Amino acid sequence: MLCLKYTKILGIKGEMIMDNKFLFIDNLHVKAGDKEILKGLNLEVNKGEVHVIMGPNGAGKSTLANVLMGNPKYEITEGEIIFQGTCINDLKTNERAKLGLFMSFQHPEEIPGVTVENFLRAAKMAIEDKPIKLMEFKKALRGKMDLLGMKEEYASRYLNEGFSGGEKKKSEILQLLILNPKLAILDETDSGLDVDAVKIVAKGVEQYKNDENSIIIITHHRNILDYLKPDYVHFLIDGKIVKSGDENLIEIVEKEGFTALKN
Secondary structure, eight states: OOOOSSOEEOSTTOBEEOTTOSEEEEEEEEEETTEEEEEEEEEEEOTTOEEEEEOOTTSSHHHHHHHHTTOTTSEEEEEEEEETTEEOTTOOHHHHHHHTEEEEOSSOOOEEEEEHHHHHHHHHHHHHTSOOOHHHHHHHHHHHHHHTTOOGGGGGSEETTTOOHHHHHHHHHHHHHHHOOSEEEEESTTTTOOHHHHHHHHHHHHHHOOTTOEEEEEOSSSGGGGTSOOSEEEEEETTEEEEEESTHHHHHHHHHOGGGGGO
16 A cells, blocks of 8 residues: 555655655554554654653554554555655565664563574664674674663573563663664553663663654653653544643643543
């Protein structure tokens, strides 16, 4: 399903021009099986911005993250996703990664037999499509691990195997720092973490953030927002973003509940 509504098609792969847009989502409808989950979602993210998406369970927050990364479980039935002028509706996950999209998982998978170091080096070479010198990579990896308070031994452990919940989330942020994508989608990165771990994760995200990239944080609570200041907060309810604003929206919902957003 190529994006046609706002763009001029330049090639059969769906590459397009769209001025001054970093991520643009228009009228996105998505279903899994026979169930429609996203029901006309609209969102625009510009460079250098941090966007937070909140909402009740089952509203479609994680679905949005998975759709942005091309999870084949979900089908786009209507609408467009345009990233830096390129329609990504039909792109595979690896193609989106090469464009600069990254997603941290709510529940990171364990991958026995593949070390953290080998995984990250292979991923970075695949995305950049060029070889990376081993010693240079090791040095960069150790530096990022130090930032996250990860012991050197983690580099030689199998990816996420036997990791605690906090270690898995740190591992996801380590991937973010090493791969250095253009758009980071963080799906409940702060979930299940104690205060110290949240601080470390936030420090890693802050290290990544600059004027040339953007961040979408999907969360149920504001713990990480004590350390990361969002530009916009969006509330997603029943498949649509029903309200957008600043952090004050969170306080309103905490006091009055989600029904306050329907006014």
